[in-house]
Structures are given as structure tokens and as C-alpha cells.
Amino acid sequence: MAKENKSIYAILGCLGKREWMTGYDIKQIMQKMSAMYWAENNAQIYPLLKKLLIEKMVELKEDSQGPRKKLLYKITPKGMNHLMKWLVKPPQELAKHKDEYLLKFSLGQFLDQNELQNHIENLLVKVKVKKNILIDGEQRIRKEHEGRKDCLYISSIYEYGILLSEAKVKWCESILKKIKNGDFQTNENLK
Amino acid sequence: MAKENKSIYAILGCLGKREWMTGYDIKQIMQKMSAMYWAENNAQIYPLLKKLLIEKMVELKEDSQGPRKKLLYKITPKGMNHLMKWLVKPPQELAKHKDEYLLKFSLGQFLDQNELQNHIENLLVKVKVKKNILIDGEQRIRKEHEGRKDCLYISSIYEYGILLSEAKVKWCESILKKIKNGDFQTNENLK
DNA sequence: CATCCCATGTAATCTGTTACATGATTGA
DNA sequence: TCAATCATGTAACAGATTACATGGGATG
Incomplete structure (x- = not known):
């Protein structure tokens, strides 16, 4: 059985919440969601909108x-x-x-200790940055979406991202401690 | 610039750790990793192995x-x-x-409260099951990989999965509390 | 004697990404 | 006047998934 294309549900879902959106509007929304759970780019959105139009799942209005x-x-x-x-x-x-x-980390035995440490520190920074973006995003959503039906849903999804980021921070920090302690077998000779 | 195919590094990484593996062996390893951070199926592995052979990144020995x-x-x-x-x-x-x-959850306003609750309970069960599989997996790795260079790496990756699962459990439970409390606006009429 | 695991693969299809093409409006 | 954003799209390629084809060996 052919797998269903879930991207069309993401698009229909956007249109379910708000009427008369352009492909560009949908892309903007997807871009915000992409940080959390769904990414779609316009090389997919525009053709899918046409497909949905042919299947009469959506209707079109031209605004001149x-x-x-x-x-x-x-x-x-x-x-x-x-x-x-x-x-x-x-x-x-x-x-x-x-x-x-994680793929690189799983092959850490081939890295020097400082290279391994760099990778994890790099990850830690990115995760912390993302966490802060999500914290700000959640605040913004609470204000912007206030009164909207999906306000609590969207802020909960931010909450999800924040919780996961915190878990990742915790992991990175524990790994860094172990690296500095020399627990990981690394490759200090070859290369 | 064309994006590099990272799948070949996953395969090279496997072969870096252990010599003389078959495509099937690699697939088995990928299957275990897929729970955590990397998935590859044999429709990719076999052609990539051939490509790597042509590029002299790997060598071949036939075992008759x-x-x-x-x-x-x-x-x-x-x-x-x-x-x-x-x-x-x-x-x-x-x-x-x-x-x-998360995509379905983000569209929760279109669901009945009990449907929404089902989805989250369903997720919670799956996450808990996965967490237990990871806990068992970590134990197994600690024994099976004992003394191997990658033992702590692999068990750390399990640890990562466990931490993330715990965060997800926490999230599901807080969402379920809110659902039962009627905090989420749901759709009890239409359909 | 059936089923599962080992083992290697391909064809067709679907999905995703990059790069490009076009051009108007807005704001500094 | 220059850059950013709005707005719509396509071509070419890269990557992933499903289903299928083949067949030996081991287990029950």
C-alpha cells in the first residue's frame, strides 16, 4: 500500500485554521513549525496546492x-x-x-579528545540557542494567539521543544564531564 | 553546492569499527541505530556499497x-x-x-476531547515502551560491548534516548492533566 | 513441510532539496 | 537606490520507501 503523503495534511491543517491563505503564507507558517515538528519548502507547497485544487480539497480565489x-x-x-x-x-x-x-558522536573513538569535546560543546551551544528561541516563541504565541482556539496547542508544542532541549542540555553537560574526565576512548595517534 | 550524502559515512563508520562485514550485517546494525539516530534500509545499503567499492573506499572479499x-x-x-x-x-x-x-496535536481544535486524549495516551504508551527498550538496550550494550572502544559511546547514545523519552513522558503527562481539566478547546459538535 | 532468518539485490515510486527564474513593493 | 520581503513557481537532482524477486539453511 502506498504511504499517504502527510504533507498534504499539514497544508490542509493550515487552511483549516485560517481561510484564504497564499502559498507564501503557508510557507511562512511551516517555517515556524519547522523548528519543532514539521518542515515543508515551497518546491513542495506550490505543487501540492495545485494537486489539492484538482482534487477539490481546496478552492482558489484570485486577488487582483x-x-x-x-x-x-x-x-x-x-x-x-x-x-x-x-x-x-x-x-x-x-x-x-x-x-x-549522534552519528559523529557514535564514531567518537576515531576523534581526538578535543575534537570530540568541540562537537559536543558546539551541540550544547546550538541547543541552548534553540531553547531560548523557543522560550521567546512561547511568550510571543501566548500574546499573539491569545483568544485563538489553537493558542494552548501551539504554546504546548513550544513547551515540548523546551523540555526536549533541556534534556539535551543535561545530556551534553554530562557527556562533557565524562570527556574531560577522560572516560571516552579517543584516537590520539593516527590521522 | 550539492549536499553530501551522509549515509555513506554511516556505512563507512560501521566498517571502520569492524572489518569484513556483509551488507546484511550493516543493515542489522543500522536497524538497531534507527531507534535512536540513524535509519538506513537495504535498498540504500547495497547500491551504496557498490558505489563505495567503485570509489575504492571499501574493498571486497568473496567468501565461498x-x-x-x-x-x-x-x-x-x-x-x-x-x-x-x-x-x-x-x-x-x-x-x-x-x-x-505533534502535527495532529497542533490540529487538536478539530478533534473531540476524548480523541485528543487518545492520541496523547497512545503516544505516552509508545514513549514508555521505547524508554524501557532503551533501558534494556543500554544494559545489554554495557555487557556485550564491554572492553570495546565504542562501549561508552553507544551506551551514552542510549542514555540520550532515555533522557529524551523521560522529557516526552513528562510532557504527555502534563498535557493529559490539562486535557482532563478541559483547558484545550476541542470540537464537540461538527463531524 | 512450514516458517523464520540469512543474504543479495532491483524497479518503481515517492519525497525532499537546491538552485534558479521572475518581478513587485516596502522601508532605510 | 539598495536590500529585504512578498509572491509564485520549475527543473534537476538526491534520497527514501515499498514491494518484489531469489534462494539456501536452520528450527520446530
């Missing part, structure tokens, strides 16, 4: 009023129905990912 | 001794050098992922 031409999309009842059917089904899998940091 | 023919690969100095060059470079990005649970 404003200064420039915009293509505005709205979800149809058929599209909403399609979204809902998928939404109520239990998700199939936990998120899988390819993590370059 | 045993009951069935095996193709055994070993990393070459050139391959090792290629691996090392990549390994010392700072990783470029934090892991991105598409998380179906």
Missing part, C-alpha cells in the same frame, strides 16, 4: 485588488472531511530522524 | 567457504581518510524531523 496578484486558497468541505478522517486515526509511528551529531 | 556465498567488505585507507575528514568537521544542523503526533 491589492497591489499584486495573489492566489488565495480555502479548504473545501471535502478537504475538511479528508483532513478529519486522517486526524482521528492514531498516528502510526514515533518520529524518526537522522541526527548527524 | 561457508555454506552460502557472502560478500564481505572492509574499509580501505582511502575510505578511512574520507570518513575522518567528514568526522572532524562540525556538524551542520540540528536534527529535523516530521512528527506526526
Whole structure:
């Protein structure tokens, strides 16, 4: 059985929340979500919008009023129905990912101790930066989305990212302690 | 600039740790790693091994001794050098992922309260199961890999997975509390 | 005698990324 | 007037997934 393309649900979901959005609007939203749980780029969004239009999941309105031409999309009842059917089904899998940091770390025996330490310090910095971005983002969402139906959902997703970042910080710090303690077998000769 | 295919480093990394492995052996290892940070399936491994062979990053030995023919690969100095060059470079990005649970959760306003609750309970169960698998896995690694250079690396990666699982459990539980408290705006009419 | 594991692979399809092309408006 | 942002898109390529094909050996 062909796997369903979940990207279309991400797009339909955006359109379910707000009517008459452009492909560009959707891309902007996706970009914000991408930090947390979903990424989509415009080489996917525009063709998928066309596909959804052909399947009558969305409808199109051209806006020539404003200064420039915009293509505005709205979800149809058929599209909403399609979204809902998928939404109520239990998700199939936990998120899988390819993590370059962990791949390199798993091969740490081939690195010098200071190279290994650099990688983890580098990761720690990035995770801390991301955590702060998420903390700010959550504050912003609480204000901007106040009163909106999805406010608590979105801020909860930020909360999720923050909790995970904290766990990662904890891990990095414990690893750094072990590295400095010389616990890891590294490669100080070859190369 | 074309993005480098990191899958080849995952394969070279496996071969860097142990000589004369078959494609099947590599696949088995990848399968274990996939729970944590890297997934690769055999439709990628076999063609990549051939590519690596052509590029003289690995060498091949055919084993006809045993009951069935095996193709055994070993990393070459050139391959090792290629691996090392990549390994010392700072990783470029934090892991991105598409998380179906979070996507559905972000659209929770379209679900009934009990459907929303089901999704999170479902996630909580899976995360707890995964956490226990990782705890067992870490124990096993500590024994099986004892004395091996990568023992602490691999067990640390399990530790990473465990810490993240714990953070997820914490999140699910706090969300469930809020759902039961009726904090989330859900859709009890439509559909 | 069936099923699972070992072992190697391919074809077709789907998904994702990069780079590019185009051009208007806004703000410093 | 220059850069950033708004806005829509495509081509080419890279990567991943599914399903299939093949067949020996071991276990029950």
C-alpha cells in the first residue's frame, strides 16, 4: 500500500485554521513549525496546492485588488472531511530522524579528545540557542494567539521543544564531564 | 553546492569499527541505530556499497567457504581518510524531523476531547515502551560491548534516548492533566 | 513441510532539496 | 537606490520507501 503523503495534511491543517491563505503564507507558517515538528519548502507547497485544487480539497480565489496578484486558497468541505478522517486515526509511528551529531558522536573513538569535546560543546551551544528561541516563541504565541482556539496547542508544542532541549542540555553537560574526565576512548595517534 | 550524502559515512563508520562485514550485517546494525539516530534500509545499503567499492573506499572479499556465498567488505585507507575528514568537521544542523503526533496535536481544535486524549495516551504508551527498550538496550550494550572502544559511546547514545523519552513522558503527562481539566478547546459538535 | 532468518539485490515510486527564474513593493 | 520581503513557481537532482524477486539453511 502506498504511504499517504502527510504533507498534504499539514497544508490542509493550515487552511483549516485560517481561510484564504497564499502559498507564501503557508510557507511562512511551516517555517515556524519547522523548528519543532514539521518542515515543508515551497518546491513542495506550490505543487501540492495545485494537486489539492484538482482534487477539490481546496478552492482558489484570485486577488487582483491589492497591489499584486495573489492566489488565495480555502479548504473545501471535502478537504475538511479528508483532513478529519486522517486526524482521528492514531498516528502510526514515533518520529524518526537522522541526527548527524549522534552519528559523529557514535564514531567518537576515531576523534581526538578535543575534537570530540568541540562537537559536543558546539551541540550544547546550538541547543541552548534553540531553547531560548523557543522560550521567546512561547511568550510571543501566548500574546499573539491569545483568544485563538489553537493558542494552548501551539504554546504546548513550544513547551515540548523546551523540555526536549533541556534534556539535551543535561545530556551534553554530562557527556562533557565524562570527556574531560577522560572516560571516552579517543584516537590520539593516527590521522 | 550539492549536499553530501551522509549515509555513506554511516556505512563507512560501521566498517571502520569492524572489518569484513556483509551488507546484511550493516543493515542489522543500522536497524538497531534507527531507534535512536540513524535509519538506513537495504535498498540504500547495497547500491551504496557498490558505489563505495567503485570509489575504492571499501574493498571486497568473496567468501565461498561457508555454506552460502557472502560478500564481505572492509574499509580501505582511502575510505578511512574520507570518513575522518567528514568526522572532524562540525556538524551542520540540528536534527529535523516530521512528527506526526505533534502535527495532529497542533490540529487538536478539530478533534473531540476524548480523541485528543487518545492520541496523547497512545503516544505516552509508545514513549514508555521505547524508554524501557532503551533501558534494556543500554544494559545489554554495557555487557556485550564491554572492553570495546565504542562501549561508552553507544551506551551514552542510549542514555540520550532515555533522557529524551523521560522529557516526552513528562510532557504527555502534563498535557493529559490539562486535557482532563478541559483547558484545550476541542470540537464537540461538527463531524 | 512450514516458517523464520540469512543474504543479495532491483524497479518503481515517492519525497525532499537546491538552485534558479521572475518581478513587485516596502522601508532605510 | 539598495536590500529585504512578498509572491509564485520549475527543473534537476538526491534520497527514501515499498514491494518484489531469489534462494539456501536452520528450527520446530
